[in-house]
Amino acid sequence: MNRRHCASAAITLVCALALLTAPVQAMAAPIPEPTPSATASTVPGKSxxxxxxxxxxxxxxxxxxxxxxxxxxxxxxxxxxxxxxxxxxxxxxxxxxxxxxxxxxxxxxxxxxxxxxxxxxxxxxxxxxxxxxxxxxxxxxxxxxxxxxxxxxxxxxxxxxxxxxxxxxxxxxxxxxxxxxxxxxxxxxxxxxxxxxLESQLAKEERARLLKMEQDAASTAQAAWLSSGALKDINREASEAGKKALAFATAQIGKPYVWGAEGPASYDCSGLTSQAWAAAKKPIPRTSQEQWRQLPHIDIQDMRPGDLIIYHGDASHVGMYVGDGSIVHAPRPGRHVTLTGAGSMQILGVVRPDK
The missing domain is CATH 1.10.287 (Helix Hairpins)
Known part of the structure; x- marks a missing residue:
């Protein structure tokens, strides 16, 4: 009997040890899926x-x-x-x-x-x-x-x-x-x-995140511009011609950007501004670079709605100031005419078509 009890006890001990050392996958909590980081990308070698x-x-x-x-x-x-x-x-x-x-x-x-x-x-x-x-x-x-x-x-x-x-x-x-x-x-x-x-290589969720990153970058730049005091004491009203140009430009919101387009169904950036001022009976140069070169320059502090803000060191983009720190512009291919912060891009300067 003693031998049986000893054998039984030994077997019980072995089974207990086996249970303690066995995998516990069935009882473990499910491992969460990794969330995509802000810098992850399906494009090889790039965040x-x-x-x-x-x-x-x-x-x-x-x-x-x-x-x-x-x-x-x-x-x-x-x-x-x-x-x-x-x-x-x-x-x-x-x-x-x-x-x-x-x-x-x-x-x-x-x-x-x-x-x-x-x-x-x-x-x-x-x-x-x-x-x-x-x-x-x-x-x-x-x-x-x-x-x-x-x-x-x-x-x-x-x-x-x-x-x-x-x-x-x-x-x-x-x-x-x-x-x-x-x-x-x-x-x-x-x-x-x-x-x-490049954009097509991204997953649908990544494209959504990409758009959000663009919006965040623009918002950050706009906030920095506003906090610099750039809009201090800028409360001037548009001229009569400026009001007409502004009314035309804002009426195009929602229409697609198409390079080289001057309306009426689509616009590029300078196509929008040149047609807006043409509607105000004030013809201006067709391109943003010529608008910057030929039109009178205005200090940002003297800016009023209807004025044109020229962007980037090569004057390759333009938007129309609408007031309250915003512009209406045709951004780029794949986007539509929209309102955005005037300080969301690198400002080169301001010009006034009807000075």
Whole structure:
């Protein structure tokens, strides 16, 4: 009996030890799924923040190329209009030269009918002193008219040569602008395609986080701008023209950004601002860079609604100030015309179209 009890006790001890050392998966609490960190990304070798910065850079480059495209297009339109005008001037010049040559030919034929003698010689040989005296002024007038006609003919020929040279030069400029447009278009498409490809590699949740990161970055920049006192004492009202431009711009909210677009269904950044001021009967340059270069500069402290805020060191973006520290603008491909903080991007300066 004692041996049985000992054996039983031993077996019981072994079983107890086996239970204590066995895996306890069935009884353990479920292990939580890892939550994605703010910097995780499905793009190999890159954090989500790095992806955001790269996408932003690509769209910035696309914006600069869009400005170059728009400028080349504007120059091409202007030069084409000049060619149309010069073509008319050339046609008018040729007609004028033909008319003057006809008049010169008529005078030559008249002289031939009179024996090839000039009017003065005819009067001397007429033998009629009264006719000579009466006709001397007519001869002088005829000589002056002939001289004036020859001078006019010479000037018309010079003008025709100038028109032709200008037309040829404008054709060269049009071709140069066309080449610039093609190059800029290629660059735009390449940058946008690269940005879209990078974004497409992200999971749906990551794209949502990416958008949130963009919004947070903009909010942080806006808060810093406001806390700097930039809006202190800025409470001016828009001019009458500024109100019209602002009404047009805000009416476009919700329409998509399309590079090179000037409405009415879509806009790029400077397409929106230029069309807004055109609606206010105040035409301004087409591109943000030309708006910065040509329009009067205003101190931020003097800013009023309707003024244009130019962004980035290369003046590649523009928005219209609406007041209370906000702008209306067309952001970039994949976004729509919207309101955002005026300080959410790097401000280069402010211009006023109706100063």
């Amino acid at each position: 989500l923040e790095e992806v955001r910065e790269e996408i932003d850079t690509l769209y910035r480059k696309a914006g600069a190329a869009t400005d170059a495209y728009n400028l080349a297009e504007e120059q091409s339109k202007k030069q084409s209009a000049e060619i149309v005008k010069l073509t008319k001037d050339i046609a008018d010049g040729k007609a004028r030269i033909a008319e003057l040559k006809d008049r010169a030919g008529a005078q030559a034929r008249e002289q031939y009918r009179n024996g090839g003698l000039p009017p003065g010689a005819q009067l001397v040989l007429s033998g009629n002193p009264s006719l000579f005296l009466d006709g001397i002024n007519q001869a002088r007038q005829s000589q002056q008219a002939t001289k004036g006609m020859l001078t006019e003919l010479e000037q018309a020929q010079e003008d025709l040569e100038t028109y032709t040279q200008d037309a040829n030069l404008n054709w060269e400029k049009v071709e140069a602008s066309r080449v610039k447009q093609a190059k800029a278009k290629k660059s735009i498409n390449a940058q946008i395609k690269a940005a879209e490809k």
